Amino acid sequence: MKYFADHMLGRLVVWMRMIGCDVAYDPSLKDNELIEQADREERIILTRDTHLIKRKKVRENCFFIRGDSYKDQLFQVIKQFSIEPYRGFLTRCLRCNLPLARIEKQALKERVFPYVYFTQETFYTCPGCQRIYWPATHKARMIQQLEEILSGGEK
Numbered sequence: 001m002k003y004f005a006d007h008m009l010g011r012l013v014v015w016m017r018m019i020g021c022d023v024a025y026d027p028s029l030k031d032n033e034l035i036e037q038a039d040r041e042e043r044i045i046l047t048r049d050t051h052l053i054k055r056k057k058v059r060e061n062c063f064f065i066r067g068d069s070y071k072d073q074l075f076q077v078i079k080q081f082s083i084e085p086y087r088g089f090l091t092r093c094l095r096c097n098l099p100l101a102r103i104e105k106q107a108l109k110e111r112v113f114p115y116v117y118f119t120q121e122t123f124y125t126c127p128g129c130q131r132i133y134w135p136a137t138h139k140a141r142m143i144q145q146l147e148e149i150l151s152g153g154e155k
Contacts, residue, residue, distance in 0.1 A: 001081060004038040006031075006047040011070035016077065017097055018142060020088015024097060031055075046077065071149045078150070085146060090139065093126035100124040100133060108132060 005013045007027035016023045024043060026034070031052055038045045038061065045062040047053060053064050063080060067073040078085055091100055103125045109117055112132060120134040 002041065002043040004034060004041070004043040004045050006034060006045065006049055006052065008048040009046055009065060009073065012046070012065070012073045012077070014094050015070055015074045017092045017094050018090060019078075019083065019085040019146070020091045021083065022092070022097065044081075075149050075152065085150065089143075089146075090133065090135075093129060093131060093133075095131055096126060096128045098126050098128045101127055103132070 002022045002024070003016065004024045005016075007029075010025065010027065013023050013025040023046075024037070024041065026037075029037065031049070034045065035052075035055065035057055037043075039057070043061075045052070045058060046065055047062060048065050050064075052058060053062050063077070065073050065076060067076050077083065092098065093100060101124060103123050105117070105121065105123055108123055112120075112123075112134075116134065116136075120136065122135060124133045125131065126133075
């Protein structure tokens with residue numbers, strides 16, 4: 001399933017990409033442009049905009065996000081679309097949404113800090129923005145936060 005989030009859902013977008021969801025996001029788009037692009041790319045529109053969901057062209061291809069916090073929003077989306085949050089965990093670029101590709105450690109010696117190079121073995125890169133990813137302590141914190149979210153949203 002592919003999604004397109006409106007300008008009000010930037011933090012949700014990052015978390016959805018973190019769990020492997022294909023989520024387009026362009027906060028500069030006007031509603032009509034967002035609708036057309038989502039239609040062309042066959043994406044479900046995620047929105048908090050009550051005016052947007054009233055448009056005839058959107059009604060069948062839209063999900064209204066009710067939660068105010070990104071935690072509640074993520075819980076709502078995971079539940080609504082039966083998303084398995086660990087299946088694609090950290091497989092997409094959080095910045096530009098492309099699937100990550102494994103990259104050989106030796107190719108990164110000049111692109112990461114020496115400490116990272118010597119303490120990590122597995123690296124991924126985004127083929128679009130060239131951002132480099134590796135599993136580190138922040139991964140455990142992300143999993144812990146995700147587990148809290150899955151336990152019922154924000155308390």
